[in-house]
Amino acid sequence: MATRHALFAVLELAAQPERQMSAAEIAVKYGISPNHLAKVLRTLGREGFVEAVRGVGGGYRFAGNAKRTNLLDIIRIFEPVGSLEADELADDNTSEGLALRRVLKEIDDTARATLSSISLDTMLKLVSRMPRKAAAS
Amino acid sequence: MNSMILANSRPMPEPEFMIRPATEKDVDKVIQLDTQLTGMHKPEYWREKFEAYGRRSDEHFFLVATRGNDFLGFIIGEVRAWEFGSPPCGWIFTIAVDPAQRLEGVGSSLFDAVCDRFRKAKVTKIRTMLARTDQLVMSFFRSQGMMAGPFTELEMEVDA
Incomplete structure (x- = not known):
């Protein structure tokens, strides 16, 4: 909000x-x-x-x-951007956890790139x- | 991947530089500017690009910006069609502006000029693809009105 x-x-x-x-x-x-x-x-x-x-x-x-x-400059003042979900999985070193972290990182990277380029x-x-x-x- | 619908030409202040098709004499300056910007010297690549794009003007565009004897930048684009069902569109795959000449509208003028060529080639959508981490160029294309398009770039490693 x-x-x-x-x-x-x-x-x-x-x-x-x-x-x-x-x-x-x-x-x-x-x-x-x-x-x-x-x-x-x-x-x-x-x-x-x-x-x-x-x-x-x-x-x-x-x-x-x-x-x-850019938009990321403003948004990051009020909420963490990216890596939060990945951080939550940081202790999960199962193959499934690593795979999930990779997918979430792809989403985070795209979000950051979009927000920082506008x-x-x-x-x-x-x-x-x-x-x-x-x-x- | 960024894309945009071409609008009518925007009114621009009269630039103090010229946008024109590249000639063979420009290639060394293209190589020099690209080496300066990327740190990679690849003369053969740019000579091949000039042969493929600089000597044709139907659907392949290799444009440069100059002021007197100064070389300010360049852009290359082409019309591509039917890749994974995509109707003809204008592809921009390189734009470069001398860092010392930025913030003077050189990049925007190169962009507008190649859009004009696409428009004349009856293309009404343009696309490009660039690294997510290339914030400078990504912000430039965004400032021209480009948004994410309906295609996604994918890649993988293959065994040697």
Whole structure:
């Protein structure tokens, strides 16, 4: 859940880097909990992807580089990516365990390659190609 | 494997470089750039590729980017058909840009130019295949709009 909120938030803020938005504004657009989103934004702030703007009309602003930040950079802040299942099998040295670990590694490698190859800039291009209705729902 | 549907040509700012078909004089520069990027010197491979792709213009495209006497990069593609039932599609199997000339749109211009050739060859889908670990080139193709396609690359070791 936090990961999805974080991705929505960085995409929303990166789309207009000069604009600042409150957690409440972002939460309304995506129909998510503003309290939960506020926590996620604080975490993103600690990681340097967004910055808090204080004062009247304050909020959050994108502080990263949309061409240099990929989806994996954001996701790995909130959850482990890949190797978790493989780690759980690490003590299983049966032939079946080794074979299963190999298959899971193939899935993990593909997931990591996909997420690390899609920058926020590329995602924003993809968003712009989506039908307006779907993008808004 | 990445693939995309060809859209209309995107408006691009006028580049300060030229995209043109490769000539025999470009081959040494291709070899030099590839050696710089891969650490593997394979002159015979590139000379064979020029013979196979550089001397034909129907469904085989070997394009280079140059600015004056500077060699900026190259791309090679071809039309492939009916591999495991796949209708004709444009295959890009090499793209390289001089690291000192990146972030100027050279790669995008090479990509657009080969897409134009595919479009003229009546091909509306393009594909490529690259190492999962090659994040730089994977990100480049993604930024051009390519997504994972319906084919999966498989491999195995065979006994010598």
